[in-house]
Every structure is written in structure tokens, then in C-alpha cells.
Amino acid sequence: MTNVTSPTLIDTLKQAAQAAGEILREGYRAAGTIDFQCKGASDFVTDYDRAAEHAIINSVRNVHPKVGFLGEETGATPAQDNNVVVVIDPLDGTNNFLHRVPHFSVSIAVRQGDQLTHGVVYQPLLDEMLWAVHGQGAYLGSRRVVASPARPMPEMLLATCLPYHAKGDCPTSLRQLTAMMPAVAGIRTPGSAALEIAYTGLGRFDAFWSQGARLDLWDVAAGIVFAREAGLVVTDLEGNTNPAEWHSLLVARAERHDELLDALRQAG
Known part of the structure; x- marks a missing residue:
């Protein structure tokens, strides 16, 4: 069985975020012509949103086939033989995306039992990869992030x-x-x-x-x-x-x- 707690899990999540980000960059360039359907008041789902989530699921499942998923668009898929669930928001900032405001992200986390253990937030327009693993620190790309002193x-x-x-x-x-x-x-x-x-x-x-x-x-x-x-x-x-x-x-x-x-x- 794949060891989903190994360091390769965060690498898989970052690769999945980049795959989704490429889809979103394409959609952002074409934002004026996107066909979308209304999911609720001012809450839109685009073809790019769904495509990004599927890209994430496929990228992760290819390496870690037994993990579960909780996605904004696809709902819940139970984990097999473990308690690892990948939590996905493929396009956080949908209204910004549709209105061509350049502030949105791909968000992927891992929940193991009740604990959140891995997190990736990717800004595709800036190509900024923010990621962290529980007990191993937070990083912007390859640079470790340490909180600055608090301001008054x-x-x-x-x-x-x-x-x-x-x-x-x-x-x-x-x-x-x-x-x-x-x-x-x-x-x-x-x-x-x-x-x-x-x-x-x-x-x-x-x-x-x-x-x-x-x-x-x-x-x-x-x-x-x-x-x-x-x-x-x-x-x-x-x-x-x-x-x-x-x-x-x-x-x-x-x-x-x-x-x-x-x-x-x-x-x-």
C-alpha cells in the first residue's frame, strides 16, 4: 500500500495544484466568453472549476489511489483502507475569476482523522506556491516562512x-x-x-x-x-x-x- 504520509504526498499535492492552475489560467484569459450556470445566488460554477477539480483528483489518485476526497464540486468520496481525505477547492474566488479580478487560488488540504496535516494554496497568475506540512513548516516555493513580529x-x-x-x-x-x-x-x-x-x-x-x-x-x-x-x-x-x-x-x-x-x- 502507498504510504500516504511520506514526503511524496505534499509533492503530489503541489503538482496537482499546478495542473489545476494551468486550467484556470486558460479560463481566466477567456473569462469574457465563459459559459456558466448558476448554482445559487452569485455562486457560479464554470467548466474550468469542474475541470480543475477533476485534474486534482486524477493527479492525486494516480499516485495515492486509496485516499478519499472532499471536493466543493464532486462531494465526498470515502477513503479506502486509511483515514486520509484530500479536501479540495479547485477555484477559491470564483466571482473574482468570472469578473477577471486577478485574485483567486487553488486550495488543497489533507485531513487525517480530525487533524489537518497538509496544505497547498496556489495563486496561478503569480505562480506562487504556498505549502505546509504539519510539524515541518510553511514554505513559499522553496523558502521557509517564519511569522514576522506582530504590529501594534x-x-x-x-x-x-x-x-x-x-x-x-x-x-x-x-x-x-x-x-x-x-x-x-x-x-x-x-x-x-x-x-x-x-x-x-x-x-x-x-x-x-x-x-x-x-x-x-x-x-x-x-x-x-x-x-x-x-x-x-x-x-x-x-x-x-x-x-x-x-x-x-x-x-x-x-x-x-x-x-x-x-x-x-x-x-x-
């Missing part, structure tokens, strides 16, 4: 996700934004949660939070692995560290995590 709250640039249409809790998001805007240097909502969480690990953002917006596991799993391995604290807004039980999210450096947690909980 008034200097922090935060990222968040906002709800839209019926997907989430608009009043909670507005209360939290109202509380945080006077306290920090800026708040951004770029539209690819996996990428923003990973960017927080890189130091491009000082923290990421979400409560009002509805995020599924495939939206955040790979970014969580990367941020934790970069040295950040990742919990929900109750301080819970188990992603299976979350309905909210906070990613921050240890020196600011409790301060942000208190501010957001009071607002929310």
Missing part, C-alpha cells in the same frame, strides 16, 4: 470575508466591521479566503477573521495548515482549535490573537 493594533492590516445575498450573517459582519475599522490601519476583503489566510501567514495581512460569512472546510483548510506552520494561532471566535467544530475563524500572531478575539467577540 493601530498599524494592522486585516482581511475578512463578507456575506452576500443569503449566504451568511450581514448584521454580525457589520457590527464587527464597525468595531474594528477605528482600531486598525485598514480592512480588506479580496475574495479568496484560502489565499488571504495564507497571506496572513506570509505577513501580507496581520490577521484574518470571518464570522458573518459562511465558509466551508474546503475554503479554509489549506490556509489553516499554512498559517499554523508559519507560527500563527488559528481558532474560532470562541478560542476553539478544532476546525470540525467551527462556525467562525480568527488567524493572528500569538501576541495579538487574544486582543483581536476579545474585540470581535464583543462586537459579534
